[in-house]
Amino acid sequence: MTDHARQYVAAIDQGTTSSRCIVFDRDGAIVSVDQREHRQIFPKPGWVEHDATEIWSKVQAVVAGALAKAGLRADQLAALGITNQRETTVLWDRATGKPVHNAIVWQDTRTSALCAELGGTDGQDRFREQTGLPLASYFSGPKAAWLLDNVPGLRARAERGEIAFGTVDSWLIWNLTGGVEGGRHVTDVTNAGRTMLMNLSTLQWDPTILSAMNVPESVLPEIASSSEVYGTAVGQLAGVPVASALGDQHAAVFGQACYEVGSAKNTYGTGSFLLLNTGGRPVPSKSGLLTTMGYKIGTEAPVYCLEGSIAITGALVQWFRDQLGIIRTADEIETLAASVPDNGGAYIVPAFSGLFAPYWRSDARGVITGLTRYVTKAHLARAVLEATSWQTREVVDAMYQDSGVRITSLKVDGGMTGNNLLMQHQADVLDVPVVRPKVSETTCLGAAYAAGLATGVWNDLDELRSHWRKDVEWTPAMDASVRDREYRNWRRAVERSFGWHEDGAG
Numbered sequence: 001m002t003d004h005a006r007q008y009v010a011a012i013d014q015g016t017t018s019s020r021c022i023v024f025d026r027d028g029a030i031v032s033v034d035q036r037e038h039r040q041i042f043p044k045p046g047w048v049e050h051d052a053t054e055i056w057s058k059v060q061a062v063v064a065g066a067l068a069k070a071g072l073r074a075d076q077l078a079a080l081g082i083t084n085q086r087e088t089t090v091l092w093d094r095a096t097g098k099p100v101h102n103a104i105v106w107q108d109t110r111t112s113a114l115c116a117e118l119g120g121t122d123g124q125d126r127f128r129e130q131t132g133l134p135l136a137s138y139f140s141g142p143k144a145a146w147l148l149d150n151v152p153g154l155r156a157r158a159e160r161g162e163i164a165f166g167t168v169d170s171w172l173i174w175n176l177t178g179g180v181e182g183g184r185h186v187t188d189v190t191n192a193g194r195t196m197l198m199n200l201s202t203l204q205w206d207p208t209i210l211s212a213m214n215v216p217e218s219v220l221p222e223i224a225s226s227s228e229v230y231g232t233a234v235g236q237l238a239g240v241p242v243a244s245a246l247g248d249q250h251a252a253v254f255g256q257a258c259y260e261v262g263s264a265k266n267t268y269g270t271g272s273f274l275l276l277n278t279g280g281r282p283v284p285s286k287s288g289l290l291t292t293m294g295y296k297i298g299t300e301a302p303v304y305c306l307e308g309s310i311a312i313t314g315a316l317v318q319w320f321r322d323q324l325g326i327i328r329t330a331d332e333i334e335t336l337a338a339s340v341p342d343n344g345g346a347y348i349v350p351a352f353s354g355l356f357a358p359y360w361r362s363d364a365r366g367v368i369t370g371l372t373r374y375v376t377k378a379h380l381a382r383a384v385l386e387a388t389s390w391q392t393r394e395v396v397d398a399m400y401q402d403s404g405v406r407i408t409s410l411k412v413d414g415g416m417t418g419n420n421l422l423m424q425h426q427a428d429v430l431d432v433p434v435v436r437p438k439v440s441e442t443t444c445l446g447a448a449y450a451a452g453l454a455t456g457v458w459n460d461l462d463e464l465r466s467h468w469r470k471d472v473e474w475t476p477a478m479d480a481s482v483r484d485r486e487y488r489n490w491r492r493a494v495e496r497s498f499g500w501h502e503d504g505a506g
Contacts, residue, residue, distance in 0.1 A: 006075070006076055006077060006078035006457075007025060007026055007076060007078070008023050008024065008025055008026075008031060008070070008072060008076055008077050008078065009023070009024050009077065009078055009079050009080070009081065009448040009451055009452045009457055010022070010023050010024075010063065010066065010067075010077050010079075010080050010081070010237075010240075010448070011024065011080070011081045011082070011083065011444040011445070011447040011448040011451070012059055012062070012063065012080065012081070012082050012083070012172065012447070013083050013084075013248070013251075013441075013443055013444045013447065014055060014059060014082070014083070014084045014085060014168050014169075014172060015084075015085050015248065016085045016088075016105065016106070016107075017037055017038070017040070018035050018036060018037040018038065018058075019035070019036055019038065019055065019058045019059045019062050020033060020034065020035040020062055020444065021033070021034050021035075021059075021062040021063045021065065021066035022066065022441060022444040022445075022448070023066050023067070023070045023072065023077075024444075024445065024448045026457060026458075027467060028439060028445060028448070028449070028464075028467040029439070030439065030441065031070045031072075032066045032067075032069035032070035032072075033066060033069070033441075034061075034062040034063075034064075034065030034066040034068075034069060035062060036058045036061055036062055036065075037058075038050060038051070038054050038055055038058050039051060039054065041102055044110075046108070046109040046110060047108055047109075047110050048104075048105040048107045048108040049102035049103060049104060049105060049108070050088065050102060050103040050105055051099075051102055051103070052090045052092070052099040052102070052103045052168075052171055053098070053099060055103070055168070055171075056171070056172070056175050059172060060235075060236065063236065063237065064236060074233075074236060074237045074238060074239065074240055075239060075240075077237070077240045078241075078452060078455050078456075078457045079229075079240065079241050079242075079243040079244070079448075079451035079452055079454065079455040079457060080176070080233060080237060080240050080241070080242050080243065080451060081243060081244035081245070081246075081447030081448050081449075081450055081451030081452075082169050082172055082173065082242070082244065082245045082246075082447055083169075083245075083246050083247070083248050083251035083443045083444060083446065083447035084167065084168040084169045084172070084191070084245070084247060084248060085105070085106060085168055085248060086106060086167065086190075086191065086194045086247040086248060086249070087106035087138055087139055087140045087143075087167065087194050087195075088103050088104065088105045088106050088140075088167060088168050089103060089104045089140045089143040089144055089147070089165070089166075089167065090103045090165075090166050090167070090168065090170075090171045091144065091147050091148075091151075091154070091158075091163055091164070091165050091166075091219070092163070092164050092166075092171070092174075093157075093162060093163060093164075094161075094162055094163065094164050094180070094185075095162065095180065096180065097175070097179045097180045100147070100151055100154055100157075100163065101147055101151050101154075103168070103171075104143040104146070104147065106138060108137065108143070109137045110137070110146060111137045111142040111143055111145075111146050112137045114142050114145065114146060115135045115136060115137055115142055116135075118135055118142065118212060118213065119135045123135075124136070126212075127196060127206075127209055127212075128284070129284070130199045130200065130201075130206050130208075130209060131193070131196050131197075131198065131199070131200060131206070131209070132193070132200050132282055132284070132285075132290060132291025132292055133194075133196050133290055133291075133292075134290075134360070135196075139194060139195060139196040140167055140194060140195040140196065140197075141195045141196040141197040141209070141213050141215060142196070142213060144165050144195075144213075144215050144219070145213045145214055145215055148214070148215065149214075158216050158218065158219050159216055159218070161218045163218075163219050164185055164219060164221070165215070165219040165220055165221070166185070166187060166221055167187060167191045167192075167194070167195065167247075169187055169188065169191050169245040169246075169247075170185065170186065170187045170191070170221045173186055173187075173230050173231070173242055173245065174186075176231075176233045176234075176235075176237065176242050177230065177231035177232065177233060177234065177242055178231075178234050181234070183231075184230050184231040184242075185221045185222065186221050186222045186223075186224050186230045186231075186245075187221040187222075187223060187224070187245065188223070188224055188225060188226040188244075188245040188246060188296070189203050189223060189224075189225060189226060189293045189295075189296045189302060190226055190245075190246050190247040190250035190292075190293045190294075190295060190296075191245060191246075191247050192205075192221075192223045193292055193293040194247060194292070196209065196213075197209055197210060197213070197215060197220070198223065200282045200291065200293070200304070201282065203223060203296070203302060204223060205217060205220055205223070224245075225296040225297060225298050225299070225300075226244060226245060226246045226250070226254075226293075226295045226296050226297065226450050227243065227244050227295070227296070227297045227298055227450035227451070227453050227454045228243065228244075228298050228454050229241045229242070229243045229454055229455065230242050230243065230245070241451075241454070241455050242451075243450070243451040243452075243454040243455050244447050244448075244449075244450035244451035244453075244454060245447075246295060246446055246447055246450060248443045249267065249273045249275055249307065249443075250275075250292075250293060250294060250295055250305075250446070251442070251443040251444070251445075251446035251447045251450075252265055252267050252273075252275075252413060252442045252443045252446055253265055253275050253277065253294055253295065253305065253446065254295050254446030254447075254449055254450055255439075255441075255442035255443060255444070255445035255446030255447075255448075255449060256411040256413065256437065256442050256446070256468070257411075257461075257464060257465045257467075257468040258275070258277050258294075258411060259277070259303075259461050259464075259465065260277060261277055261278060261279040261405060262276070262277065262405045262406065262407055262408055263276075263277050263407075263408075263409075263411070264276040264277065264396075264399075264407045264409075264410055264411065265410070265411040265412065265413065265442070266392060266410055266411075266412050266413075266414075267412075267413050267414045267442075267443075268313055268314060268388065268412065268413070268414035268415060268416035268417055269313070269314055269414045269415060269416075270312075270313070270314050270315045270318075271309060271310050271311045271312060271313055271314070271315065271356070272309075272310040272313040272314075272388065272391070272392065272414070273307060273308070273309055273310075274307070274308045274310075274392060274395050274396070274399075275292070275294070275305045275306070275307050275308075276305055276306045276307075276399045276403065276405060276407060277294055277303060277304075277305055278294075278304050278305060278306055278403050278405060279303065279304065280301050280302070280303065280304070281304060282304045283304065283306055283402055283403045284402070285306060285398075285402045286401070286402060287358050287398035287399075287401045287402050288308075288357045288358035288359060288360050288398060289306045289307060289308050289357055289358060289395070289398055289399060289402060290306070290307040290308075290309070290357075291304065291305075291306060291307075292304070292305050292306070292307045293305070295450065297450070297453060297454075297461075298454065306399050306402060306403060308356075308357040308358065308395030308396075308398060308399065309356045309357050310356055310357065310388075310391045310392065310395065311350075311352075311353065311354070311355070311356045312350040312351075312352055312353075313350075313387075313388040313391065313416065314388075314414075314415055314416050315350070315352075316348070316350040316384050316387055316388070317330050317333055317384060317385075317416075318330070319350070319352070320333065320380075320381070320384050321333075326377050326380070326381070327381070331418075333381050333384060333385065333419070334385075334419050334420065334421050334422070336377065336378050336381040337378060337381040337382040337384075337385055337421055338421050339378045340376070340378040340379055340382060342379075342382065343370075343379050343382045343383045343386060344372075344374055344375045344376070344379030344382075345370040345371075345372060345374070345375065345379075345489075346368065346369070346370045346371055346375045346379050346380060346382075346383045347368070347369050347370050347383055347386070347387075347489060347490055347493035348366070348367075348368050348380065348383040348384055348386075348387050348493075349364075349366060349367050349369075349387065349493050349494050349496070349497040350366050350387055351364035351365050351366050351367070351497040352365070352366050354501070355494070355497070357394075357395050357398065358394055358395060358397075358398035359494070361497075361498055362501065363498060363499055363500060363501045364497040364498050364499075364500065364501070365497060365500035365501055366497065367493065367496050367497045368380070368383070369492075369493045369496050370489070370493070382421075385419065385421060385422045385425060386425055386429075386486075386490075388416065388422060388426070389422065389425045389426040389428075389429045389430075390429060390486075390487070390490040392410075392426060392429075392430070393429045393430055393487065393490075394494075396410075396430055407430070407432055408432060409432050409433045409434070409435055410426070410427075410430060410432060410433070410434050410435070411435050411436075411437065412426070412434055412435065412436050413436070413437065413440055413442045414440075417436045417440070420472075420474075423436070423472075423474045424474045424477070426474070427474040427475055427476045427477075428476050428477060428478035428483065429478070429483060429486070429487065430476070431476045431478075431480075431483065432476065433473050433474065433475050433476070434473070434474045435470055435472070435473045435474075436470075436471045436472045436473075437468060437469060437470065437471055438469040438470070438471045439469070440471075449464050
C-alpha cells in the first residue's frame, strides 16, 4: 500500500471546451473541483482549432485551483491521472516546447479530401482491419499528415527528428514531466488507437499505415498502457507520479467499473457514446460500429470495446428550446412530455447533419413523421426524448449482431441522465435495467482509478468495483408488444430521413 501521507489522487480532464481537475479520496469520493474554459478557434468553415499553449496554462491553473480548494499540498497526492478529448492533434518543437501550429480538433473536417484520397479503390475500410476504424476526418493520423504537408518546412524538420506528435494526453504528460528538460513523450493505447496509426492487435504503430499516410515514425510517442507510471511531475506537482492516460470515453468505461464482458456504458451529452466491453478480443464490426480499445492495465492483457457514436441526442433538446422556442429551459421538456401518456404517433429523427452509427448516412436529414391534428407540443416533447432512447437501442442491436454479446444492464452518465422520463423510456426500449452511479463524474473518476491502481492506492479491479455505488436504477415496465410496435415505427421514421441531401447521396 502507498505512503499514508499521500491519501489523494488528482485527475485532469482536458475536454473539448474546458479543462478540469478533480481531487478524489481513497473511497473514490470527490474532494474538490476546479474548471476553466479555453477558446474555440474557427479559421474557416469546418475548421476547428485550439491553442495548445493556452490549454497547458489552463490545466496548470485548474490543478492549482483544485489543490487550493481542497487545502492540499502536492506531496499529499499519491498519483495524477489524465483523461482527454480524443483525436485532437498537436505537433510541437522538441527543442523549444512550442506548438508549430494550433491543435486540430477532433470535430475539424479539413482532412475529408485527404481521407477520400487515402481510401482509393478500397474506400472507407482500407485500414479497418488493422485499426478497427473507417477512414474519416475524425481521427488524428490524417490531421498530422495535413500539418506536415501544410506548415512550411515542417516535414523536413520532422524527418530530422525535431518535431513531436501527440494527442492532448501526450502534450500534457510531456509538459508535466519536464517538457524540454527531459519530458516523457508517451501516449496510452486508448489514445493511440484513435490516431488510425496503431495496429489493434500488436498495440504498436503500423508501418504500412505510417507509410501510406506519410507520417514519419520519428515524430510519434511511445505507446504505453493506460495505467502505469509514465514519469514524475516537476513544477507545481513536483514528485507526483503521472500514472494514467485514457481517452474520455474509455475513462468513463473504467470509472463506471465496466470490467466484465457484456458490461456497457452510455454517456449522454450533445451526442452520445455507447461502449460495450468485448473482453480480450477486438470484435470487427459489420454493423457501422468502431472497434476500439477499452483500456490496458500495466502488463496485463488489453481489453477491447465496440463503440457506437450517435451525433445528436442532447443537442435535439437544445434545438427544441432554442430554434423552436417551445420550452424555455432544457429541464422543462420532462414536465411537458410527462403531461401526455405517449407520443401521439409522432416521431422525430434528428439527422441534422446525417446519421452516425449504425447507418453512417451523410445524405440523411432530420424529419418529423406521423403528424395528425391530434399531436400537440407535449407529444413532440415526448418524441424528442424518445429519439435518444431509440437511437441507443439501434446501437445496442448492432453491438449484439457484431459480437453476440447481450448487455445485461446499461450504466449511464452525462447531463441527460437527470431526466427520469427519458431514463425510464431507455430501460423500456432496451428491456434491461438502466443504472446511474452516485459519482456522475465518471471520466475523471476513471483516470483517477487507473492512476491509483498503478501506484498502489487501490489493489485491484475488485476493490474499484466495490467503490461503484448505484444512485438510481430504472427497470423495464413496457409491454413487449408495445415495444416492438414502437420500434417498427421508429425504423420506418428513420427510413424517411434518407436521401434528402443530394451532395452526400449514397
